[in-house]
Amino acid sequence: MFGNVTEREIKHMTGKEVVGVIETVKLLVGAEPYRVLARINVDIEKSQVDMSFARKIGFLKDKQAKGEQRAKFILAGKRVQTVVSMADLSSKEYQMVIGRRDLVGFLLDPSRRVVGAAIGVEALPKEVVKSESTLESMAHFKHYKEVDAVIAEVDEQLKLLYHLKPLNLDSKRVSFLEGKIKNPQFVYPELRFDPYKLREKLDGVSLDDSLLGRLFQRKRHEVLEKLDLLEHRGAPHFSTKSAILFGEATALLTEAALARLSEKPAYFTEEKEIFSAEQAEKEFTRFFKESGLSEWRVKIKKEMVADCVAGKQNTFFVHEGASFTEMRLKMVIAHEIQTHIFTAENGKSQPYQLFHRGTGGYLTTQEGLAIYNQERAVDCLTEKHFWNAALVVAIQQAQMGSFRDVYDAMRAMGYDEGKAFQFALKSKRGLEDSSLPGAFTKDLIYFRGKQMIEEFVANGGDLKRLYVGKIDLPSLEEIGSLPFLVAPKYLP
Numbered sequence: 001m002f003g004n005v006t007e008r009e010i011k012h013m014t015g016k017e018v019v020g021v022i023e024t025v026k027l028l029v030g031a032e033p034y035r036v037l038a039r040i041n042v043d044i045e046k047s048q049v050d051m052s053f054a055r056k057i058g059f060l061k062d063k064q065a066k067g068e069q070r071a072k073f074i075l076a077g078k079r080v081q082t083v084v085s086m087a088d089l090s091s092k093e094y095q096m097v098i099g100r101r102d103l104v105g106f107l108l109d110p111s112r113r114v115v116g117a118a119i120g121v122e123a124l125p126k127e128v129v130k131s132e133s134t135l136e137s138m139a140h141f142k143h144y145k146e147v148d149a150v151i152a153e154v155d156e157q158l159k160l161l162y163h164l165k166p167l168n169l170d171s172k173r174v175s176f177l178e179g180k181i182k183n184p185q186f187v188y189p190e191l192r193f194d195p196y197k198l199r200e201k202l203d204g205v206s207l208d209d210s211l212l213g214r215l216f217q218r219k220r221h222e223v224l225e226k227l228d229l230l231e232h233r234g235a236p237h238f239s240t241k242s243a244i245l246f247g248e249a250t251a252l253l254t255e256a257a258l259a260r261l262s263e264k265p266a267y268f269t270e271e272k273e274i275f276s277a278e279q280a281e282k283e284f285t286r287f288f289k290e291s292g293l294s295e296w297r298v299k300i301k302k303e304m305v306a307d308c309v310a311g312k313q314n315t316f317f318v319h320e321g322a323s324f325t326e327m328r329l330k331m332v333i334a335h336e337i338q339t340h341i342f343t344a345e346n347g348k349s350q351p352y353q354l355f356h357r358g359t360g361g362y363l364t365t366q367e368g369l370a371i372y373n374q375e376r377a378v379d380c381l382t383e384k385h386f387w388n389a390a391l392v393v394a395i396q397q398a399q400m401g402s403f404r405d406v407y408d409a410m411r412a413m414g415y416d417e418g419k420a421f422q423f424a425l426k427s428k429r430g431l432e433d434s435s436l437p438g439a440f441t442k443d444l445i446y447f448r449g450k451q452m453i454e455e456f457v458a459n460g461g462d463l464k465r466l467y468v469g470k471i472d473l474p475s476l477e478e479i480g481s482l483p484f485l486v487a488p489k490y491l492p
Contacts, residue, residue: 041100149353167188215359398440
């Protein structure tokens, strides 16, 4: 409703502070301030404090005490002395409700959102964080921390791409390119987990219909679908399971991809300056430091499929034999660091792993944003600009035909043997007999995600809103209304 400048003018004219529906309040217990998340509610007369929380911090000392209690709190910098009643707010995301009697001297802006009022140890002053019992007082928060941990643990074990990489890939690649076989027969590693136990864990999670509960419902559903997909590797229904999780290359999507590919020039600008892996390592290290991510380190690694990948423990790996042009270097920085790593780091600031690992369906938004950023990192077209569209065509061919059909189609589009094989592999992994129709459709997310981001920007969307963590665009408004959300620190 109000902008920051307008709010300052209102305060100057009226002497009143502007507050939102959710605010961070400092509740005074003696001389010690305890940070509390509070809801502003003009429908009730007197303010309320959660009884369990009040006992934990020593505000309510008599376990049998009921009725009203004298209280002092600070709201928007103003000290309020009042009388509050005790209430059971354990199912809420806040521990205090401020009634209209204590709102004299304030103006309410329903659209105002507090940034940085995260519920959790990180958001509480040291006086509160004395023991685990502090968190136990926040029943709703504690429950969803447990839910968050269970879903994250199960999701971590799935390792989708590891389980879909054929064990006999190298030998089949050689045999295929030498013309000894027409369609590879793939063998996959044993599952590193017990699917029944993981499903049991997910089924045991209790979720309500709150906003946060719905976000976790979607994530749990997505993890169950990934689990189902991996159980069907090599089976006839694998393609169907993939379509449920990632969608299909529809006629409309394929038409849009072909239209994009028709814009592909016959030749691309050649760059003379080439960066070795060692030179690229220095450039990436410099960029991390400039971005305030000095704890990240860059390491050259021998055995890698991709040229670059963000690994665990803040390590960015570069393939030992990789080389980069200046444009490619810029595009990698935009894609891998300014998108994937920035959103992951911002997600760590949120109180739930959900925002660091990714909300349900986040991958389409995440990769779409990465493609959007990398294409705008350079001022001319490169072959990489058309890769996501070519993936759609490859998957559409895989849905109808064999591994060889995909390979031949990509060769006809001008790709060399190595790249044509890569397209066929990406769209056929997960299948045992690659001569049969069927596809692994995950890579549709790049082109479809880019379309989504472009539409979002065209409609006036602010990309900064997508940097609070690894989130999905369809849930943006819901996520943006969460009272504990912390503003993104790392932005391109």
